[in-house]
Amino acid sequence: MEFKTLTLDNLETEHICCAITEKKGENCVPSKKAWLRERIGEGLVFRKLDVRGKVFIEYLPMEAAWIPAAGEGYMYIDCLWVSGKYKGQGYGDQLLSQCIEDSKAKGKKGLAVLSSKKKMAFLSDPKYLKYKGFRVADQAEPYFELLYLPFEEGIAAPRFRDCARDGRIDEKGWVLYYSNQCPHTEKYAPLIAQMAEAEGVDFKLVKIESREQAQNAPTPFTTYSMFHDGSFVTNEILSEKKFERMIK
Structure with missing residues (x-):
């Protein structure tokens, strides 16, 4: 099977792998493709196996990444995902190797990626990454780890910005930060907000819509982060069901 890179020319017609099945009238896939369209112009690479499945890697220069972290000269991996029947066939290794080769060709110092102390939903698998040579560069509450793979020894590691270190905000009630980095969020974030309103729950929805906003966010995971009473x-x-259980 061959790999394919998304471009501005083929973005509209290509399956973007991570998208959920959409019902008529939903805006999940278009919201993600609109986000990708802007990021491709900033150096984002979305490389996928040429199948209708979840086998892809998405990365971009760290200076342009939607994460409150600094790492000049690094390439940041937004997502590396292989699932379903494609697991265990070496596709993840191939995608990571292609990312490394491309990043070196572009003169990057190394790779960085957001992970966690143990495997968590929607975050890169720390066990796999550390097996591939990634190291812990920095940590943020309550469980986030910024991992990095330097291409040379002795270079400075990337770091979280102070705004995202302690896992706290000043606002009371429920506060949800989200962006269109993942197509799931455009569906579920507003649904949660509507449900909270119907239940009379103190709830605030904050959509991150720019790189500057993301790089100064109070959470490393700007795709989706929920806070309660700070x-x-x-x-x-x-x-909706998981949120209902949470608030009750």
Whole structure:
């Protein structure tokens, strides 16, 4: 099977792998493709196996990444995902190798990626990455780890910005930060907000719509992060039923 890179010319017609099945009238896939369209112009690479499945890697220069972290000269991996029947066939290794080769060709110092102390939903698998040579560069509450793979020894590691270190915000009630980095969020974040309103729950929805906003966010995972009474709760994209159990 061959790999394919998304471009501005083929973005509209290509399956973007991570997209959920859409019902008529939903905006999940278009929201992600609109986000990708802008990021491709900033150096984002979305490389996928040429199948209708979840086998892809998405990365971009760290200076352009939607994460409150600094790492000049690094390439940042937004997502590396292989699932279903394609697991265990070496596709993840191939995608990572292609990313490394491309990043070196572009003169990058190394790779960086957001992970966690143990495997968490929607975050890169720390066990796999550390097996591939990634190291812990920095940590943020409650469980986030910024991993990096330097291409040379002795170079400075990337770091989280102070705004995202302690897993806290000043606002009370439920506060959900999200962006269109994942197509799931455009469906489920507004649904959660509507449900909270119907239940009379103190809830605020904050959509991150620019790189500057993302790089100064109070959470490393700007795709989706829920806070309650000032404390970080979860980065898992919640269904209505899961949120209902949480608030009760």
